[in-house]
Amino acid sequence: MSLLDRLAGRAPVPVFACIGPGMQAVTEHALLSPRLRRAASPREAAVLLRAGAIPERAAAAFGRVHDQLPHPRAVLRWDGQGDPADVITDAWVDLLNGADSDTDRRSDEPPNPWEGKGDHGQGGEGMMGGVPYGRPMAMTGDDIRDGLQLDAYTATVGPFAPMLPPGLTLEITLQGDVIISTSVTAPPFPQGDEASAPHLCAARLLRLLGLNAAAARVARGSSPRALWTRGAIPAGLGEAAKGEDVRARLSAWLAGQAGPYQAPRIGSMLPGLEWHEAMLVLNSYAPDALHRACAEEEEAA
């Protein structure tokens, strides 16, 4: 074991959590441990925590996230009982000692075959017809701000994106960082009432603002001890009614009041916002309100 490995073994373990139904609150509490570091993306994680039973519809997505962890990596299941920090730390030290890294779950192939195809190796005919690196080129679409037609990028995000409630899968079309349209592909997993507790909701919003230490303090139930948290959110963002914007909802949560019961439909809430604004607006509603909004949207459709 080299000196670097020994030092790494003492540092907090970078963990990425894939959260199943009813596991959001316990997982968020477990990841507050000083021995763990909540990784923002699987690319900087060493351990993938599979919290709870991942439903069948998210199994392929779990495989994709799993394969994005760099080697050496380990996957751990956790059912919400006890503190997972010991098991995670042991797995991390084992990896540093040369334990076998978890192998890929998906096949090592590009999304579409492209290599060696086309006149210039672009995987197809013509300037825009190819699939370089396996994906077709983006085509122009309407811009909702100034009518300048530029390329629209469509992707599904979720169900394990840390800025979305676990389970929520959105199909999002972007121009640059502006959201042109969204539709819900899959609703969030049902979570217990604990996940919508005001302090956990406020902690999620603070984490999005990059105030990780303040978020951890709020999630533990103490005051954020951060200056000017409200000011970091644009005024009037996500205004549902006069004076009911993201700032107001954060203030209410920090004051210990449970969030609004109703959330607007996601398909009408996000278009026109830039990505960071959209994520703040989405996270200014509690998971149960979003779950209800998605269920109503599904019924109406």
Place this chain on the structure above:
Amino acid sequence: MTLVAVCVGAVGLALALSFALTGRDSRSTWPQAAPYLGGGEAQTHAWQRFHFRAYTMTLVFIAFEMEMMFMYPWAVVFVHEGLKAMAEMGMFLAILSIGILYGWREGVFRWQ
């Protein structure tokens, strides 16, 4: 000679360190190289044209900063040249102010 030795040494050290710190198997597979979307998939390639909205800021930078760059030497010769230099600078500023007006119309001075 010393400089060359130091440069070669620094480059050699950087290369040696980067090889020493590279992981055991750093070849990334197709699933690993996919864009990270929390389990989602991208429909199109990320090579795309998008609106570079900072261009208005660039315009204002050129209008105000580059203008000053030309005004320093102008200020030195202004006393000698007199009215002619005054007229030339007036023309230059008039052209630049069109850019500022355009930036204004694009909303660059709006505080957000």
